[in-house]
Amino acid sequence: GQNIDQPTEMTATEGAIVQINCTYQTSGFNGLFWYQQHAGEAPTFLSYNVLDGLEEKGRFSSFLSRSKGYSYLLLKELQMKDSASYLCAVRDRGSTLGRLYFGRGTQLTVWP
Amino acid sequence: EAQVTQNPRYLITVTGKKLTVTCSQNMNHEYMSWYRQDPGLGLRQIYYSMNVEVTDKGDVPEGYKVSRKEKRNFPLILESPSPNQTSLYFCASSLSGVGAGVNQETQYFGPGTRLLVL
Numbered sequence: 001g002q003n004i005d006q007p008t009e010m011t012a013t014e015g016a017i018v019q020i021n022c023t024y025q026t027s028g029f030n031g032l033f034w035y036q037q038h039a040g041e042a043p044t045f046l047s048y049n050v051l052d053g054l055e056e057k058g059r060f061s062s063f064l065s066r067s068k069g070y071s072y073l074l075l076k077e078l079q080m081k082d083s084a085s086y087l088c089a090v091r092d093r094g095s096t097l098g099r100l101y102f103g104r105g106t107q108l109t110v111w112p
Numbered sequence: 113e114a115q116v117t118q119n120p121r122y123l124i125t126v127t128g129k130k131l132t133v134t135c136s137q138n139m140n141h142e143y144m145s146w147y148r149q150d151p152g153l154g155l156r157q158i159y160y161s162m163n164v165e166v167t168d169k170g171d172v173p174e175g176y177k178v179s180r181k182e183k184r185n186f187p188l189i190l191e192s193p194s195p196n197q198t199s200l201y202f203c204a205s206s207l208s209g210v211g212a213g214v215n216q217e218t219q220y221f222g223p224g225t226r227l228l229v230l
């Protein structure tokens with residue numbers, strides 16, 4: 001399998017900016033996804049990176065450095081509804097083509 | 113509406129009583145997958161299917177079976193459930209499972225099935 005690490009928990013206040021890091025080790029990288037999951041609900045797609053650099057989508061941005069095996073999700077102008085778990089997932093290019101490996105998720109709590 | 117549906121959403125059963133959790137998608141997706149989610153362990157893949165009649169094991173396939181006879185359906189079968197299979201199960205699908213970019217590879221998840229095995 002793959003080794004995907006992300007912090008277990010983070011807290012921030014409304015209106016602030018938070019950065020959630022994800023590091024990974026893979027035999028053949030083929031894309032990285034970020035998903036958001038509210039408690040008891042299904043994960044929903046947030047962003048995708050396959051090339052180095054920053055992808056911006058409104059208040060959310062995601063960055064990738066393939067040489068460092070590193071990504072981050074940046075959330076700006078935090079709102080209470082952003083309290084959720086954020087999942088980093090890596091697509092493997094190698095023998096397990098077709099599989100998506102998930103990290104354990106980072107539980108973000110946004111305080112008023 | 114484009115969606116992935118799972119049934120049942122909640123199930124309480126007893127050890128050894130065979131059960132099936134259905135998964136269906138209406139987006140003509142080739143790739144489908146089952147995950148289980150447990151506290152502290154995150155999402156772990158059970159089985160996946162790249163297309164009709166093509167299935168493969170994920171990280172935690174023991175105690176589970178799947179079939180993919182039609183493109184839209186991917187049922188998960190527990191032949192003899194045990195308490196350690198108590199979990200939250202998600203079905204997911206995507207257009208493709210092979211490096212074809214974000215539109216093809218983004219997985220869409222069903223609402224989840226919460227299973228309790230006594």
